[in-house]
Amino acid sequence: MSSDTKGALPITIRNVTKTYGKVHALDDVSLDVRSGEFLTLLGPSGSGKTTLLMVLAGFTRPDCGSLKFGDREVIRLAPHLRDVGMTFQSYALFPHMTVNGNVGYPLRLRKVPKDEIAKRVEAALETVQLGGFGERRIDQLSGGQRQRVAVARAIVFEPRILLMDEPLSALDKKLRDQMQIELRHLHEKLGMTTVYVTHDQREALTMSDRIAVVNFGRIMQLATPRDLYERPANRFVADFIGESTFLKVIRQGGKVLYAGKPLKFHADLPDTDNLLLMIRPERIVLSPEGARRGANNFDATATEVVYQGDSFLLHARLADGHQIVMRGAARGDRMSSMPAVGDSIVLTIAPEDTVLVDGAEA
Amino acid sequence: MTAARTNEAGLRADERLERLKLFGLSSPAILLILVVLVLPVGWLFYVSFVGADGQFSLENYERMIASKSYARIFMTTFKVSFLTTALCVLIGYPLAYFMSQMPERIANLCMITVLLPFWTSLLVRTYAWLVLLQKRGLVNDWAISLGLWDEPIKIVHNLNGTLIGMVHIMLPFLILPVYGSMKAIDRDFMKAASNLGATPRHAFWSVFFPLTTPGLFAGALMVFILCLGFFVTPAVLGGGKVIMVSMKIVSNIELFVNWGAASALGVVLLVLTFLILWIASRFLKLESITAGGH
Numbered sequence: 227m228s229s230d231t232k233g234a235l236p237i238t239i240r241n242v243t244k245t246y247g248k249v250h251a252l253d254d255v256s257l258d259v260r261s262g263e264f265l266t267l268l269g270p271s272g273s274g275k276t277t278l279l280m281v282l283a284g285f286t287r288p289d290c291g292s293l294k295f296g297d298r299e300v301i302r303l304a305p306h307l308r309d310v311g312m313t314f315q316s317y318a319l320f321p322h323m324t325v326n327g328n329v330g331y332p333l334r335l336r337k338v339p340k341d342e343i344a345k346r347v348e349a350a351l352e353t354v355q356l357g358g359f360g361e362r363r364i365d366q367l368s369g370g371q372r373q374r375v376a377v378a379r380a381i382v383f384e385p386r387i388l389l390m391d392e393p394l395s396a397l398d399k400k401l402r403d404q405m406q407i408e409l410r411h412l413h414e415k416l417g418m419t420t421v422y423v424t425h426d427q428r429e430a431l432t433m434s435d436r437i438a439v440v441n442f443g444r445i446m447q448l449a450t451p452r453d454l455y456e457r458p459a460n461r462f463v464a465d466f467i468g469e470s471t472f473l474k475v476i477r478q479g480g481k482v483l484y485a486g487k488p489l490k491f492h493a494d495l496p497d498t499d500n501l502l503l504m505i506r507p508e509r510i511v512l513s514p515e516g517a518r519r520g521a522n523n524f525d526a527t528a529t530e531v532v533y534q535g536d537s538f539l540l541h542a543r544l545a546d547g548h549q550i551v552m553r554g555a556a557r558g559d560r561m562s563s564m565p566a567v568g569d570s571i572v573l574t575i576a577p578e579d580t581v582l583v584d585g586a587e588a
Numbered sequence: 589m590t591a592a593r594t595n596e597a598g599l600r601a602d603e604r605l606e607r608l609k610l611f612g613l614s615s616p617a618i619l620l621i622l623v624v625l626v627l628p629v630g631w632l633f634y635v636s637f638v639g640a641d642g643q644f645s646l647e648n649y650e651r652m653i654a655s656k657s658y659a660r661i662f663m664t665t666f667k668v669s670f671l672t673t674a675l676c677v678l679i680g681y682p683l684a685y686f687m688s689q690m691p692e693r694i695a696n697l698c699m700i701t702v703l704l705p706f707w708t709s710l711l712v713r714t715y716a717w718l719v720l721l722q723k724r725g726l727v728n729d730w731a732i733s734l735g736l737w738d739e740p741i742k743i744v745h746n747l748n749g750t751l752i753g754m755v756h757i758m759l760p761f762l763i764l765p766v767y768g769s770m771k772a773i774d775r776d777f778m779k780a781a782s783n784l785g786a787t788p789r790h791a792f793w794s795v796f797f798p799l800t801t802p803g804l805f806a807g808a809l810m811v812f813i814l815c816l817g818f819f820v821t822p823a824v825l826g827g828g829k830v831i832m833v834s835m836k837i838v839s840n841i842e843l844f845v846n847w848g849a850a851s852a853l854g855v856v857l858l859v860l861t862f863l864i865l866w867i868a869s870r871f872l873k874l875e876s877i878t879a880g881g882h
Contacts, residue, residue: 285779305782306791312783318776322798331794332784379784 234262234419235296235386242291251277253443268430269440310387311380326360332383350382471550473503491580500585507553509579521574636851648852669815680762688770706760745827753821762807769803
C-alpha cells in the first residue's frame with residue numbers, strides 16, 4: 227500500500243508561530259507534507275525543527291496557526307487523541323515493561339482483544355526483525371535493538387502518520403547507515419506519511435523523498451535531496467548541506483564575471499545581484515593538460531594534499547588569494563601524478579556543475 | 589614458544605600493595621563501627637540474657653511474653669509507625685510529584701522548605717507543636733474564633749498529637765527518595781505514553797507511578813523503621829497515653845534500673861526491624877534505599 231492514501235494522511239501546516247520570550251522558535255511556518263511521503267526536517271540544533279515536530283505531536287502548543295491531518299484540524303487536539311506514531315531520540319521505552327509490554331501498550335489502550343494484541347505485537351516485532359524478543363527486558367537490549375522496539379511500538383497501532391525525532395543519533399556510524407536503509411524500506415512497505423527530524427545532512431539526503439531545511443524557525447528550502455544539493459536556494463542551505471567554497475562573483479546583465487572572466491553555466495540565475503559561485507569539492511576537477519574549452523578554468527597554486535584513504539583533498543590558492551578545495555577518488559594513477567605543494571595547476575568546473583547561489587545568509 | 593612474562597612479580601606486588609593501602613584507609617571506619625556499633629549491640633545482647641541474680645536466664649524475655657502490657661506496647665508501636673508511614677505517603681507523594689513537575693527554581697525553593705525543618709532541632713520542633721496544639725494553643729484559638737468549633741478540643745497529649753508531630757518530622761525521609769526517583773524519570777516516558785494514546789491519568793498510573801515505587805518503598809520503609817524506635821516526639825506529644833517501645837526502655841532504666849529488661853526490649857525491636865527489612869528486601873533490592881532510584 228505504498229503511497230496509497232489508505233494507510234497515510236497528508237499534513238497541512240499553515241502559519242504556525244511559536245515564541246519563547248523574544249525568540250521565534252517557529253516563525254510563521256507553512257508546509258505541506260504529502261500523503262505517504264518521507265519528509266525530513268533538517269537543520270542545526272536550535273533551528274526549530276524539533277519544535278515543529280513537537281507541534282505535530284501535540285506536546286508544544288504554538289501561539290497561533292493551523293495544523294490539519296487530512297481534512298481534520300488538530301491544532302487544539304490533545305496528544306493522546308492525535309493517533310500519530312512517534313519515536314523519540316531517547317527511545318522512551320518503558321523500563322518496567324518487557325518488549326511485549328512496550329509494543330502492546332498502545333493496543334491495550336485501544337482495548338484490542340488479548341489474543342489479537344499478541345498477534346499484532348509479534349507481527350510488528352517481525353517487521354523490525356526482532357521476532358522472538360518479546361519476553362526480553364528493555365535493559366537486556368542493545369542500542370540498535372531498542373531503536374527497533376521503539377519503531378515497532380510506534381507502528382503497531384497502524385497510525386497513518388509517523389513522527390521520528392533523531393531516531394538514529396545515539397547509534398554508532400555503521401549501525402546508523404544500516405538502520406537508515408532499513409527505516410527507508412520500512413517506510414516503503416508501510417506507506418505512512420513520515421516526518422523525520424535530523425541534523426545529519428547525509429542521513430537526510432539518504433532517506434528522504436523531500437527535505438525541508440529549517441533555520442531561525444523558518445523553512446529555508448523545501449526540495450528533493452538532489453535539488454537541494456545541486457540547486458540550494460541560498461548560502462545557508464549550500465553551506466549546511468555538503469561542503470562548499472564560495473567565491474564572490476559580479477553580475478553584469480545576463481553575464482556573471484569572476485576575476486573579469488565570464489562564467490559558463492546552465493541553470494537560471496537567482497533574482498539578485500548578491501551572487502556567489504558555489505564550488506563543491508567533488509565537482510571541481512584537476513586538469514593536467516591545462517585549460518579546457520567549454521569549461522570554467524581556474525589558475526591556482528597547490529597548497530596542501532591530504533590523503534584520506536578512499537579520496538584525497540587538494541587545497542589550492544587562486545590568483546586572488548581565495549582558498550578552494552577539490553576532492554578526488556584516490557586512484558593509483560591520480561595519486562602518482564599528484565601535483566606537489568607550490569605547483570601551478572589548472573582546476574576546471576563543467577558548466578552544469580557551475581552553481582550560482584543567492585549570497586543572502588537567510 | 590612461551591611469551592616472556594616480564595615484571596610479573598613486581599606488578600603483582602603493586603596490586604597487593606594497592607589493596608593493602610585501600611584496607612589501611614578504611615580501617616579507622618571499620619574500627620569505629622566495631623567500637624560504637626558491634627560491641628554495644630553485642631553487650632546489649634549479652635545483658636538481655638542476664639537475670640536479676642546475675643546468672644544466665646530468659647526471664648527478661650519470659651516477662652515480655654507473660655505480660656499483656658508488653659504486647660500492647662508493641663501493638664501501639666506498630667500502629668503509630670504504620671499510621672505515620674501511611675500519612676507520610678499520602679502527604680509526601682503528591683508534594684514530591686508537585687516539586688518534580690515544577691521548574692528548577694520553584695522546586696529548589698520547595699526543597700528548602702522541606703529541608704529547613706529537617707535541619708532544625710527535633711526537640712524544638714516537637715515543643716513547637718505542643719505550643720501550637722495545646723488546649724489554649726494557636727490552633728484551638730484560631731479555630732474557635734473562626735467558628736470551626738466552640739470548645740477547645742484536645743489535639744495533643746494523645747494519638748492525634750503524636751501523629752501530627754511524627755508525620756512532620758518524618759516527611760523529609762519520605763520525600764527525598766520519592767523526589768529522587770521522580771526526577772530520574774525521563775520526561776519522554778510521559779510524552780511517549782501520551783503519544784501512544786494514554787490519557788494523562790492512565791499515563792500516570794501505568795508509567796509514572798510504577799517507576800516511582802522503588803523510591804516510594806524505600807522512603808516508606810525508612811520512615812517506618814525510624815518510627816519504630818522513635819522516642820522524643822511520642823513522649824512529649826503523646827502525654828503518656830501513647831506508650832512506645834522506646835519509652836518503655838527508658839522507664840525500665842530510669843525508674844526500675846533494670847538493664848536486662850531494657851536490653852531485651854532493644855533486642856526484640858532490633859530483631860523485628862531486621863525481620864521487616866528482610867521481608868522488604870524480598871520485594872525490592874535493598875540498595876535502592878541508599879541509591880534512591882531504580
